[in-house]
Amino acid sequence: MNRREIDARMRAMMARVGLREQMINRYPHEFSGGQCQRIDIARALIVEPKLVICDEPVSALDVSIQAQIVNLLKSLQKEMKLALIFIAHDLAVVRYISDRVMVMYLGRVMELADKHALYDAPRHPYTRALLSAVLVPDPAIERGKVVQILSGDIPSPIDPSSGCVFHTRCPMAQARCAHEVPALRALGPDSSAARLFA
Ligand code: SF4
Numbered sequence: 001m002n003r004r005e006i007d008a009r010m011r012a013m014m015a016r017v018g019l020r021e022q023m024i025n026r027y028p029h030e031f032s033g034g035q036c037q038r039i040d041i042a043r044a045l046i047v048e049p050k051l052v053i054c055d056e057p058v059s060a061l062d063v064s065i066q067a068q069i070v071n072l073l074k075s076l077q078k079e080m081k082l083a084l085i086f087i088a089h090d091l092a093v094v095r096y097i098s099d100r101v102m103v104m105y106l107g108r109v110m111e112l113a114d115k116h117a118l119y120d121a122p123r124h125p126y127t128r129a130l131l132s133a134v135l136v137p138d139p140a141i142e143r144g145k146v147v148q149i150l151s152g153d154i155p156s157p158i159d160p161s162s163g164c165v166f167h168t169r170c171p172m173a174q175a176r177c178a179h180e181v182p183a184l185r186a187l188g189p190d191s192s193a194a195r196l197f198a
Helices: 003-016 021-024 033-045 065-080 091-097 116-118 123-130 139-144
Strands: 052-053 082-085 098-104 108-114 183-185 193-197
Touching: 003 021, 003 033, 033 098, 065 082, 065 116, 082 091, 091 116, 098 116, 098 123, 108 116, 108 123
Parallel strands: 052 082
Antiparallel strands: 098 108, 108 193, 183 193
16 A cells, blocks of 8 residues: 555544544544544554454443443444454443353363353352352342352462363362362353353
C-alpha cells in the first residue's frame, strides 16, 4: 500500500471503532482509557484478522465505558465475521459477550460449555463457586443468595500440587483428588466438557 492508501485505511478504521478522524494526530496521553481501548481494537483489526484474542480488554475501565467497548466488540464481531477469544474475570461481562465459555483454574480447563448451559447448570464445583459470587440485579434474589466461599490455599501456579489442581479448595474433594488428575470428560452432544471423575 502506498502512503495515501495507508492513511485512508487508518481513517476508515478509526471511524469504525468510534474515533473521530481529527484525532489522528493526537498524542497518546490526550486519549481517555476508553479511547485507548478503541485504538487497540483498531490496531488489531486493521490487518483484517479472522481471530482476535482479547485479554482482559475492559477490566481497567469504568462500568459505562466497559459496556460501550463490549458492545463495540460485539458489533465488529458480527460485521467482520470475527472469532473472539475473550479472557476476563467478570462473569457478567463474559455472559453478555460469549457464545461458549471455558472456565480455567491455574492454567487447566475445568469446564467448557455453551454459555446458557454453563450459567444455568454449572457442572464443575469451581464454576459453581464462581457463579454463586456473581451479583444478581434483583435485591430480593441477591438477599437470599448463598455465596459459596472457597477456603483453603491457592497453590502456586508455577508449582501446582499433585492431583486435581483444585483439590486444596474444592468442597467436594475426596482422598483420590490429591493424587489423581481427572480427565476432561465430554458431557453431551453440544461439545460441553468438565474435568470431573466419572
Ligand atoms: S477432582 Fe476432586 S478436587 Fe477436583 S474438582 Fe473434582 S471433586 Fe473437586
